[in-house]
Each structure stands twice: as C-alpha cells, then as structure tokens.
Amino acid sequence: MSVNVLFAGRDALWPEYEPALKAAFAKAGLVVDLRREFSPSKVDYIIYAPSGKLRDLTPFTRCKAVLGLWAGVESIITNPTLTQPYTRMVDAGLTEGMVEWVTGHVLRYHLDMDRDIFREDREWQVHIPPLARHRSVGILGLGALGSACAQALSALNFDVHGWSRSAKSLPGVCCHYSPAGLRDVLAQSEILVLLLPNTSATENTLNAETLALLPKGARILNPGRGALIEDAALLAALDAGQVGHATLDVFRVEPLPQDHPYWAHPDVTVTPHIASETRPVTASDVIAENIRRSEAGEPLLHQVDKARGY
Ligand SMILES: NC(=O)c1ccc[n+]([C@@H]2O[C@H](COP(=O)([O-])OP(=O)(O)OC[C@H]3O[C@@H](n4cnc5c(N)ncnc54)[C@H](OP(=O)(O)O)[C@@H]3O)[C@@H](O)[C@H]2O)c1
Secondary structure (H helix, E strand, O other): OEEEEEEEOOHHHHHHHHHHHHHHHHHOOOEEEEEOOOOHHHOOEEEEOOOOOOOOOOOOOOOOEEEEOOOOOHHHHOOOOOOOOEEOOOOHHHHHHHHHHHHHHHHHHHOOOHHHHOOOOOOOOOOOOOOHHHOEEEEEOOOHHHHHHHHHHHHOOOEEEEEEOOOOOEOOEEEEEHHHHHHHHHHOOOEEEEOOOOOOOOOOOEOHHHHOOOOOOEEEEEOOOHHHEOHHHHHHHHHOOOEEEEEEOOOOOOOOOOOOHHHHOOOEEEOOOOOOOOOHHHHHHHHHHHHHHHHHOOOOOOEOOOOOOO
C-alpha cells in the first residue's frame, strides 16, 4: 500500500532530500508518494524541520507521525497543534559531525593551539601541554551526542566525566547524575562541554553559582542550546578570569545580534550554529525506518516524550 508523505523542510533542502528519501524508501520496501504539497487531509506522515514554513498541524487529521529532521525539539513540542507522535533526528552523520566539532575544539583548548597560531612576536617560546590523560573534560548531557563525544574523548585518553538526568554507565567515562553529581562534574572540568537539551529543567544550567564551581580558567564549549547558559553570568565569569575562554555555537537569539557582547569579547569564539548538521543520506534511512515501523505497528525510534521535553 502507498503512503503519502509531505516534506515540510525548507525549500533549499529539497534537492538533496528528494533523491535521498526516495532511495531510502525503496531500500526499505516502502511505496511512497513524496511531495512538498498535499491536501492536508491526505497526508500520512510529515517530514518536519523548524526552519520550514509549516506551523499549524491541525488540518493534518490523518497524519500518523511527524518525523523531525532536527535533533533539537524545543520549538515543535511546545506547538499546541502537534497532537501526533513526534520523532527527533538521531542520525549517524549528525553524531559523527558533533564528535568531530567537539573533539576539534577540545584539542584546541587542551593543546593551547592559539598560543602558536596567533603569535605575532618571533620568540621561541616552548610550551608543552599535559597529556590528555592529565586533562579532565566534563560533558553535561550523555544522550545520542554527549555519549558519543564522551567516548571519543575517552578514546584519546582524556579524563572524561559526564552528567545526565538518569544514572548511566559508559565505558571509559565517569558518569554522574543528580544535583550533587553536577557539582562533582563541574568541580573537575578544566574543559566543559554542554550537550543538554533545552527544557525548563536545563535552562540556565550554567549560572553565577555553577560557573563558580569550575576550576579557575576553565574553558567552555556550548554546541547544545543557548538557553543552557545565563549570558550575563558567563560574561562576568569571563571578565573575572573564572572562565578562561568559551566557544559558543548556539544562542538564545539566532543569528546572534550584531551588537551582542559575545562578538567583541576577546575570550569568546562564536560559531554560527554549525557544530553539526543532519546529513540527508543517513537521515533519510532513519525516516524510512520509522515509516516502516509505523506501518508495521512497531514502536517508533527516537520518539520524543512531550512531558519530559526531550
Ligand atoms: N549545535 C548544533 O549544531 C547541534 C546539532 C545537533 C544537536 N544539537 C543539540 O545538542 C543537544 C543534545 O542532543 P542529543 O541528541 O544528544 O540529545 P538527547 O539524546 O536527548 O540527550 C540529552 C541528554 O541530556 C540529559 N538531560 C536532559 N535533561 C536533563 C536534566 N534536567 N538534568 C541532567 N541531564 C539531563 C539526558 O539525560 P538522560 O540520558 O538521563 O535522559 C541525556 O543524557 C540538544 O540540545 C540538541 O538540540 C546541537
């Protein structure tokens, strides 16, 4: 039987997604009518991205699931017209990209690369960084992305500590949970990586009180979500030297406004929400597998718990 699938990502994504989705549907043995426009009452599944135009899901009365292309879910699951199950994107390509971004920026800090890259004098100043085994890295959030980053850093011998909502066990990673666990992780994070979702419980996880728990001069990477950090508190901690440097990929308002103090701060690197991107070929396999599962009456992969917020 054929199913009708509406692609509701932004127009620029279509040329790459159309062939990738069609190939994935064929591989999964699905007969799909895939279009960018449908009469809403005929749609069985919606492929969704917050960057697309679709906001009101009310007319999609026969839709069995909304299949997200993004890992982040805060904007869609708070949409009151979303009554269908929602799946978020967990994609091998997205995970691999995040591992590369996090590892690259952790190594920048660990090896103190800026010292040589930005040297303007001609002085032969030798500095030997410690080995990774003597550098502690904290990762807040041990989900699809945080756990992959934690394990990649552990494979490089970093002393990795992670924090999640529930207790976890990951080889080579010292796992913590609970408010006391957060304090333990912060107290030993020379480099701290934020990979938590944006929920009411995680907003301002880094604030004046928690930033003060970090070792003096700690470095921060935020590829998670802007709202995890109380911006004024981070700026004050940077000015006081409590935080040595921050690399921020995500912000409360994106694009980051031109006059935001992060742009001009000498101890902040801004990257424009590029830490990782969903990859059409691998993501299309996930979408196809979820349609196959739904049609077969099997549980969906990566279904978001709307009450929990992620
Ligand atoms: N910058 C980019 O380009 C980019 C790209 C992709 C994703 N992201 C962002 O990366 C973040 C992580 O994505 P993901 O796919 O790894 O998410 P995920 O699989 O849902 O994992 C979330 C992790 O955070 C933990 N967590 C949630 N609420 C918590 C709380 N209140 N206290 C302590 N821990 C909590 C969860 O704990 P449990 O394990 O106990 O549930 C889990 O370990 C998201 O915010 C996403 O939007 C950014």
